[in-house]
Amino acid sequence: MTPLALAREQMVTLGKSMFDRGLTPGASANISIKVEEGFLMTPTGSCIGFLDAETLSLLDENGNLISGDKPSKEFILHKAMYDQRPDAGAVIHLHSTWSTALSCKADLNPDDVIPPLTPYLIMRLGRIGLVPYFPPGAAELGAAVREKAAAHAGILMANHGPIVSGKDLITAMFNMEELEESAKLMLLLEGKNVNPLAESDRQELLARFG
Numbered sequence: 001m002t003p004l005a006l007a008r009e010q011m012v013t014l015g016k017s018m019f020d021r022g023l024t025p026g027a028s029a030n031i032s033i034k035v036e037e038g039f040l041m042t043p044t045g046s047c048i049g050f051l052d053a054e055t056l057s058l059l060d061e062n063g064n065l066i067s068g069d070k071p072s073k074e075f076i077l078h079k080a081m082y083d084q085r086p087d088a089g090a091v092i093h094l095h096s097t098w099s100t101a102l103s104c105k106a107d108l109n110p111d112d113v114i115p116p117l118t119p120y121l122i123m124r125l126g127r128i129g130l131v132p133y134f135p136p137g138a139a140e141l142g143a144a145v146r147e148k149a150a151a152h153a154g155i156l157m158a159n160h161g162p163i164v165s166g167k168d169l170i171t172a173m174f175n176m177e178e179l180e181e182s183a184k185l186m187l188l189l190e191g192k193n194v195n196p197l198a199e200s201d202r203q204e205l206l207a208r209f210g
């Protein structure tokens with residue numbers, strides 16, 4: 001199997017896994033993988049639970065369509081992540097419930113949205129960033145993500161949802177799952193007497209795993 005064929009198969013399989021586990025509803029979400037030709041991306045309007053390996057959008061490095069259906073309108077977000085994070089091999093954007101709920105809250109720290117509650121989020125994604133609301137597909141949203149992406153592999157887009165990168169698609173998916181679980185913990189603990197990790201513990205984790 002060629003690397004491109006493998007990427008197609010993995011996008012279909014992991015897209016279905018995320019959809020089947022209720023991580024994004026309907027035709028929300030988009031996924032991309034960096035490939036030799038440029039990028040493989042989910043077509044706009046597609047449901048990630050029912051992707052067709054043959055109609056996925058294959059784009060060159062500048063985002064020009066080589067083959068397949070019209071790509072996601074969010075290619076600009078994915079490209080911003082790849083440009084700012086040279087080690088990124090895949091990017092996922094979902095409308096997962098807890099991260100999206102968190103993205104709607106006021107007074108979040110745009111460079112550290114989720115407090116250090118447990119080690120694993122810190123080990124996988126470090127600090128989570130936040131960009132202001134702009135409409136889906138807007139150039140301004142792409143620019144805002146571009147500005148945050150060098151410092152954050154996981155970003156919440158206000159009133160919209162999360163976007164994460166990883167060295168490959170399975171890593172990006174695990175990163176997204178950990179972000180979702182951490183957003184859930186944060187919201188479940190609201191108003192409770194929480195004992196977060198000490199900043200020194202977080203620094204140690206960032207130094208070892210970041």
Ligand SMILES: O=C(O)[C@@H](O)C(=O)COP(=O)(O)O
Binds near residue numbers: 027043045072093095
């Ligand atoms: O929220 C939106 O409209 C997009 O960000 C999205 O999730 C799906 O857009 P397409 O990938 O263009 O279908």
Ligand SMILES: [Zn+2]
Binds near residue numbers: 028029094136160161
């Ligand atoms: Zn979206």
